Amino acid sequence: MTIEQSTFSGRMPAGAGDLAVERHGIEPVPENNRYGRPARLFTVWFAPNLTMTGVFTGTVGVSLGLDFWTAFTAMILGTVVGALPAAYLCTWGSRTGTGQLPLSRLAFGRGVALPGILQWLSSIAWDALIGLFGGGALAQLLGWPFWLGALVVLFLQGAVGVFGYEALHRLQTVMTFVLGAAFLIIGAKLLSGVPLPVTGSAHGADRFGAFILTSTIALSLSISWAPYASDFSRYLPRTTSRPRMFWYSALGMVLSFAWVQTLGLWGARLFTDQTAAGVHGLLGGGVLGAFGLLAIAAAAVCSNAMNDYSGSLALQAAGVRIPRPLAAAAAAVLGFLLVLWMHAADTTARFQNLLLFVGYWIPAFVGIVIVDERMRARARRGAPIDIEAEFARPQPWWPAPLAFVVAFAAAVPFMDTTLFVGPVAAALHGADLAYYVAFVVAVAVYAPLRLLLRARPAGTRPGGEAAQPVS
Known part of the structure; x- marks a missing residue:
């Protein structure tokens, strides 16, 4: 085995419950190493979204001047639109045994370094977006300074990310029930004493703009899972039902995001950027308040462990020859530094800007890989995919990065952040x-x-070259 092969392959979980460190990287998972049922996709896409990041995102619609029901409609619309492509991409894992960024080498070839590095950086950004609230909750619970609470949260998530695929699935199964109980309690407290924000200050064209922005922010949450999607289904057997995979994934994302964002909308005047304090105050302190804070910290560990895991695969896909466990640990370390930066100043503005910016590249990525997949499926004429043969098929690499960059440039005038408002967004x-x-x-x-530029016969390289081999 070459050094490169030993970096990108390695020990795989032998089955459900095997919690030894997964050293396997971007190499496709062989069929004889596959296991599991599609139902586990529900919990792996449900529990990670029960975070205060989702709650805080839910407050945005009210802060923009929308009433509860208008903001709720915008939020549901954006969540569903973002979850559908992510759930569709999740079905590719069982067919190919390959993670999402590693699989995108089929479309991007050596140009995969561009989305690969972006995904790695995005995973670090998500560590900060979610770890901000988890670290604050743990610090408040134990009377620690913020930096220590954040350090413990990111250390724990890094450990889970290092252990890998099976540890993540097991953790999300357990935390679906633990976090579900915590957010049920928060919801019950809101019902018992917090009135709905039934009126809003935005009217006319401003109300329209706020509706679209609220929908886009919700979309940015759910579609953010798209570059991760097949990472958590790559060990499922090839014969796994694709419709069941799709619906378990879609329902896990939509129900969880809708739940926490609805809580954020409802308690928008209570949940400011200090959401941990807001939850503690809502639950009244004591044992119940302590449980709520502990659940917030645990939720951050659950969600960010997935960021570190997928980030490690993205870094390998970009061509960095670093063992997967080490790459996962590195993402957690850098995430800690970014958490400290976010906590140091205007948290609300930095949160919204980072949330939008980490996702602006994702729709172009999704469009390109879906087009590539559909054209390859048409070329196979119904035959099952042979991932080794697909990677070996010559194809010019430059169209995907070109389309990716052009799409991002075209989107710039339509962006709306506190750092930059495009002319079209301003006009709207x-x-x-x-x-x-x-x-x-x-x-x-x-x-x-x-x-x-259809794939040419092997041996011809006019203007391009074959996608990079998997090892």
């Missing part, structure tokens, strides 16, 4: 349509290029 009273524009432009640019 803050309506952020950048995610939709990026997806449409990526498909419109990439699909014609793929049709014009």
